[in-house]
Amino acid sequence: MNRVLLIDDDEELCEMLAEYLEAEGFEVAAAHNGEEGAQQALAGDADAVVLDIMLPGQSGLESLRQIRQQSLVPVIMLTAKGDDVDRIVGLELGADDYLPKPCNPRELVARLRAVLRRATPGMARDMLQVGDVTIRSAERVAEWAGERMALTSTEFNLLETLARQAGRVVSKEELSERVLGHPLSRYDRSVDVHVSNLRRKLGQLPDGRSPIQTVRGIGYQLVAV
Structure with missing residues (x-):
């Protein structure tokens, strides 16, 4: 219960x-x-x-x-x-x-x-590695360059969703459905704010950019470097 x-x-x-x-x-x-x-x-x-x-x-x-x-x-x-x-x-x-x-x-x-x-931890036992991001789904642990990140459950699921589709643009609509569990409504900035929070906790790429890139008018992409 x-x-x-x-x-x-x-x-x-x-x-x-x-x-x-x-x-x-x-x-x-x-x-x-x-x-x-x-x-x-x-x-x-x-x-x-x-x-x-x-x-x-x-x-x-x-x-x-x-x-x-x-x-x-x-x-x-x-x-x-x-x-x-x-x-x-x-x-x-x-x-x-x-x-x-x-x-x-x-x-x-x-x-x-x-x-x-x-x-709640899922049954998946796989480990995801995208650049300096490491995700262990079963343990719900995310690391940047070997350092454990303190993520909320929403931030973890957001990062995992982007990592599973690394290199591909994921729409805000899809992120809202998969990460927040409800359709994206008009003027709803929840996904954007969670992405902003996650960016602050992630490190930077060698060129100084965030590994989460915005694709204007569509959504977000985790850069597979």
Whole structure:
């Protein structure tokens, strides 16, 4: 049974979501402020976290920053509808996905199952090597020039997807479907932000470029050097 931590100051909403999630087979805990939520997330008892951005005291963004300093637990943000700034900042800080509030509980379940599925090691035992990038799928380990990278589950899956098609341009639509688990919607910059985060964690090619190249209007390509 997967354990989900809800961090939201709306206790009535938490009770409603908890009831729905438990009926779907999840074990649920809740925290109603950012400080307590971050502490519970870092205790290691949660398999995934649902985090509201608008929290009293310590904001959800600050809680996310605190969580990401020590943990790669999957995090889904709840953001105000149309609030693109908080959404992008959250993704830049390492959130795996987001949903606008008020959220549909059925969609939240689908997003949770998607991030948990991406965070669970698959059966593949193969190792991928693309230039200085090494990926061991079964262990969910990625290395750059022999140094282990600290990647979120979304970043790992993004890198693995690009590596499996190294040298070929992968469209944003395909990346959204395979990595985020849902179709790319209009004006959705989630893929771009995750690529930007991944680029910061990767090294550089001999000519100083990032190994992930943008193909304008299409998508991204991992350079097979």
